[in-house]
Amino acid sequence: MKNTNTEDNPHLVELNKKLQNEINDRSKIEKELQRKNYELQLILNTSRHINSSLDLNEVFQRIAIGVMDHLNSYGCAIYLLSEDGKELYPQFVIDPAYEKEIMATPLDINSSFTGKVVKTKKSMMFNDAGPNEAGFQIPGTSEEEEERIIAAPFIFNNEVLGAICLNKIGSYFSENDLNLLDTFANHVTTSIKNAQNYKKFQSEILGRTSAEKAKEESDEKFMNLRSNVPVGLFRATPKGEFISANPAILSMFGFDSEQEFLSTPSNAFYVNEESKNNLIDTLEKKGGVRDLEIELQKKNGEKLWCLLNIYTIVDDSGTRLFQDGIITDISKEKIAAKDLAKTQFRLATILDNVPNIILYETGGAKEFVSKNIEEMLGYPAEDFEKDKNKFTSLIHPDDKEYIKQKYSEWEKNGKSGMLTSWFRVQKKDGTYIWIEDRMLEITDKNNVKYHAGVNIDITNLKNAEEQLKESYSTLQRILEETVEGLVQAVEMRDPYTAGHQRRVSDLASAIAAEMKFPEDKINGLKLAALVHDIGKINIPAEILSKPGKLTAPEFNLIKMHPQTGYDILKSIEFPWPIAEIVLQHQERYDGSSYPNGLKGEDILIKARILAVADVIEAMSSHRPYRPSLGIDFALEEIEKNRNILYDPEVTDVCLSLFREKGYKFPDAPSDTI
Numbered sequence: 282m283k284n285t286n287t288e289d290n291p292h293l294v295e296l297n298k299k300l301q302n303e304i305n306d307r308s309k310i311e312k313e314l315q316r317k318n319y320e321l322q323l324i325l326n327t328s329r330h331i332n333s334s335l336d337l338n339e340v341f342q343r344i345a346i347g348v349m350d351h352l353n354s355y356g357c358a359i360y361l362l363s364e365d366g367k368e369l370y371p372q373f374v375i376d377p378a379y380e381k382e383i384m385a386t387p388l389d390i391n392s393s394f395t396g397k398v399v400k401t402k403k404s405m406m407f408n409d410a411g412p413n414e415a416g417f418q419i420p421g422t423s424e425e426e427e428e429r430i431i432a433a434p435f436i437f438n439n440e441v442l443g444a445i446c447l448n449k450i451g452s453y454f455s456e457n458d459l460n461l462l463d464t465f466a467n468h469v470t471t472s473i474k475n476a477q478n479y480k481k482f483q484s485e486i487l488g489r490t491s492a493e494k495a496k497e498e499s500d501e502k503f504m505n506l507r508s509n510v511p512v513g514l515f516r517a518t519p520k521g522e523f524i525s526a527n528p529a530i531l532s533m534f535g536f537d538s539e540q541e542f543l544s545t546p547s548n549a550f551y552v553n554e555e556s557k558n559n560l561i562d563t564l565e566k567k568g569g570v571r572d573l574e575i576e577l578q579k580k581n582g583e584k585l586w587c588l589l590n591i592y593t594i595v596d597d598s599g600t601r602l603f604q605d606g607i608i609t610d611i612s613k614e615k616i617a618a619k620d621l622a623k624t625q626f627r628l629a630t631i632l633d634n635v636p637n638i639i640l641y642e643t644g645g646a647k648e649f650v651s652k653n654i655e656e657m658l659g660y661p662a663e664d665f666e667k668d669k670n671k672f673t674s675l676i677h678p679d680d681k682e683y684i685k686q687k688y689s690e691w692e693k694n695g696k697s698g699m700l701t702s703w704f705r706v707q708k709k710d711g712t713y714i715w716i717e718d719r720m721l722e723i724t725d726k727n728n729v730k731y732h733a734g735v736n737i738d739i740t741n742l743k744n745a746e747e748q749l750k751e752s753y754s755t756l757q758r759i760l761e762e763t764v765e766g767l768v769q770a771v772e773m774r775d776p777y778t779a780g781h782q783r784r785v786s787d788l789a790s791a792i793a794a795e796m797k798f799p800e801d802k803i804n805g806l807k808l809a810a811l812v813h814d815i816g817k818i819n820i821p822a823e824i825l826s827k828p829g830k831l832t833a834p835e836f837n838l839i840k841m842h843p844q845t846g847y848d849i850l851k852s853i854e855f856p857w858p859i860a861e862i863v864l865q866h867q868e869r870y871d872g873s874s875y876p877n878g879l880k881g882e883d884i885l886i887k888a889r890i891l892a893v894a895d896v897i898e899a900m901s902s903h904r905p906y907r908p909s910l911g912i913d914f915a916l917e918e919i920e921k922n923r924n925i926l927y928d929p930e931v932t933d934v935c936l937s938l939f940r941e942k943g944y945k946f947p948d949a950p951s952d953t954i
Contacts, residue, residue, distance in 0.1 A: 337476040341373035344469050352458050354447040358383055361443035369395055395432045395446045402441055404433035404463035406454040429454050433466035437474045513608035519601040521547045533610050535580040552576045568593040586615040657738055659709025680704035696722040715743040781898060784946045786810035789894040791944060795934045805857025806887045813866045813891055816846030840875050843867050866891040869926040889928040893919055893935050
């Protein structure tokens with residue numbers, strides 16, 4: 282018998298291999314078919330499940346759960362594209378650690394994996410997401426190399442709605458995974474669009490419901506307003522027959538009910554036929570009237586003035602349907618206006634006839650100048666009302682900068698109070714007069730601001746002022762000449778101190794100027810210094826010029842000179858307290874001197890200045906009983922006794938004058954005050 286072992290038959294071996302390969306291939310195909318069938322069933326089941334809901338959030342949740350398990354993903358995020366197409370907004374997220382962060386982080390379409398999918402309208406997988414910089418747009422994505430991302434767009438009629446993105450760590454996503462996600466995204470896109478449309482529809486329904494509710498509330502408010510508004514409201518036919526009227530109009534015309542008012546012919550409300558015909562003619566031509574003042578009458582015949590506004594309502598074809606009107610009772614305003622007109626007439630009559638005063642208003646609706654400006658300047662009032670710059674052009678050029686400065690200061694203070702200024706204005710004949718301008722800013726009832734004021738001719742006052750200044754100058758000169766005589770009298774008695782009072786006066790004036798005294802007070806101090814030793818006129822000449830040391834009685838006699846000077850000067854009416862300054866010039870800051878032991882600020886400031894100047898000059902000058910001690914020694918004396926014998930501020934100023942600003946006494950006595 283022949284051996285049939287397949288090993289001895291090469292054909293059978295080959296056939297067996299082919300058969301085994303075919304079985305293996307068929308097994309693979311069956312597995313692939315099973316997988317495809319499973320995926321298809323998954324897609325169909327998920328799609329069916331998704332399509333059963335129109336809630337957008339629920340749709341997103343079912344999409345994510347349906348695909349995550351099959352693709353072995355730990356995270357899923359669903360995004361919708363913004364209206365401007367620049368960003369992807371997260372709508373639903375499943376992530377064990379970063380759900381809140383992902384929901385709060387929009388993706389830029391130009392620099393993210395998911396954005397690339399949306400821009401290209403093509404599903405993509407990124408198995409190197411970890412090291413890739415674009416991966417870090419999604420919170421939680423790390424740099425580890427095993428981070429994988431797969432994403433697919435939602436496309437509806439070639440419009441990209443958004444995308445779904447899945448994450449996993451470990452094994453790569455495959456082409457089959459990509460195809461499955463792409464197919465899945467295509468199936469659910471319609472569900473997303475339907476859910477979006479449903480949400481939009483709900484919003485519109487909600488908005489429509491809110492609008493209807495708002496309209497009902499508005500209608501109710503209108504009816505309440507119509508019933509309570511204090512002006513009359515009515516509706517009439519194009520022929521003038523009343524259809525409705527509110528309570529205010531019934532009260533205004535004295536009717537008890539709306540029915541009684543509506544049944545009254547419209548002719549009954551007119552005072553005369555002419556008023557009625559004029560109103561009807563205007564309504565025919567213009568279709569309405571605006572702010573028409575008309576006199577009407579009540580049910581009892583009493584007349585009242587009304588402000589009438591009527592608007593004609595037409596349909597789409599232009600046919601007049603009815604007329605809506607508003608009537609306001611202005612009888613009280615009319616009476617007030619008549620009274621105001623009378624008052625204004627009286628006031629205008631008075632102001633136009635008051636000599637040397639001009640009333641004006643500027644910047645408001647009623648700009649005018651009182652007529653008496655013609656008497657003052659020679660130009661009629663109309664010239665100034667027509668030409669707004671007329672008055673300004675007549676102001677003296679030298680006074681314009683002063684006026685500008687005064688107005689600027691007034692503006693900085695909020696234009697509070699009255700702005701008063703004085704300047705010259707040229708008359709028509711070329712001469713100038715002085716004007717005092719008093720101006721206020723006024724706000725009228727319409728909240729319009731304007732300026733009102735008066736111009737007063739003060740030329741006579743200015744002339745009198747100039748004459749007074751001349752008289753004052755004359756008196757000042759006489760006073761200075763008198764003081765000069767007193768100074769010379771003292772110097773004749775004490776030749777060794779000749780020029781002392783003048784030099785003291787010069788230094789005291791310099792100190793006062795450094796201390797920012799006004800010029801008038803400096804002049805007073807200057808005169809006081811010139812006569813501060815006038816009391817020495819009563820001391821024997823031999824004592825004044827004695828070369829040796831004074832005895833106690835002699836020194837006591839010297840100490841009397843401030844009181845003597847005061848007694849001489851107190852009867853002269855100086856414009857400054859000259860006598861008191863002279864009396865106190867020997868007092869010292871600590872109260873240690875004579876004649877009254879005054880101290881600190883009880884001593885007049887001018888006397889404190891005079892004391893320092895007197896000591897400096899005396900110590901630095903030659904005396905019969907000693908040679909000059911020098912200016913440096915004198916300065917050291919007051920510096921050493923600063924805040925003891927001498928006022929600290931006065932001392933500091935005096936030291937600064939000599940040491941820093943180079944002050945020096947005049948070389949010789951001045952021959953003028």
